[in-house]
Amino acid sequence: MHSFGYRANALLTFAVTILALMCAMASISDNLNHPTPTSQVQVLNINWFQKQPNGNDEVSMTMNISADLQSLFTWNTKQVFVFLAAEYGTPKNSLNQISLWDGIIPTKEHAKFWIHTSNKYRFIDQGSNLRGKEFNLTLHWHVMPKTGKMFADKIVMSGYRLPQEYR
């Protein structure tokens, strides 16, 4: 009943149970946070806009992205992954989502940022539908916790209309 093995076993079981409980509570405590992030994006310039030899439209542009995501951070937040996506529909596809820029925010101090950038990933359509196409710019974020459930949300921002002609 009271051998070393049993005591060690009981202690280990108890320690793991407490640890699991604490992890669960830390994850649950994230629900108490009601974040109010803000963001703004401006498309400054269409650098070039052309049709690839295989028939897909590709566009390159320069943007200003600013956001304040400080309210997303809680004590259980390891990092926030943030990305800007262009979202639009075409006759063939009900939804196209193309990530244009992304970043990892490691701490709350870095969560209020402003960046001037051209698209980090290629903005290529499946087909040739981008001339005159209006798309939504959406800022998405995924909160990665130190432990527990991951959270995600987004802000849909004003759209932008691409030019009618290639350039």
Next chain:
Amino acid sequence: MGWFGETMDSVKSIQIRQALSQALTLGPYNPEPMCLIFGAGLIVTSALIIWKGLICMTGSESPVVVVLSESMEPGFARGDILFLHMSEDPIRAGEIVVFNVDGRDIPIVHRVIKVHERKDTGEVYVLTKGDNNDDDDRALYARGQHWLQRRHIMGRAVGFLPYVGWVTIIMTERPIIKYILIGALGLLVITSND
């Protein structure tokens, strides 16, 4: 005499009840050989029930995966555990999915950066990238494959537990530790009769 018989019966039933409760709680109590087998069987079956139950609940054929590479640093490190969920919800950019590529044994955990969803069939065409990688995953896909489709995707990551996966990493890389552990546990079960 009648009274004595009754008492014996109740004593017997107490013993049976104790044996049962012992097997159920897996607790240490004067184990008979049958109880040992019963107890060991119960451990195996309850582990199986939990595993299969998780598969049912999450809808993913492998509801828990261990991160093996550094490609998602600093979000996920080697040895972290991810809980997967496979629902009918459409796959969207930003989600972390676990996918199998034809001709590769080990599934990959990466983030979706592009999604094209067909209007007529609802089929999705997905491009992924590891947060810590410079390039997207086209180089990892099968030759000539440009997009992942629904059938490649095993689930999306919904939860996260750090470090716990090291147990399985160590056991797969050093099988000797696994055998020592199993042996020690077996020995503990057999010798623990106080």
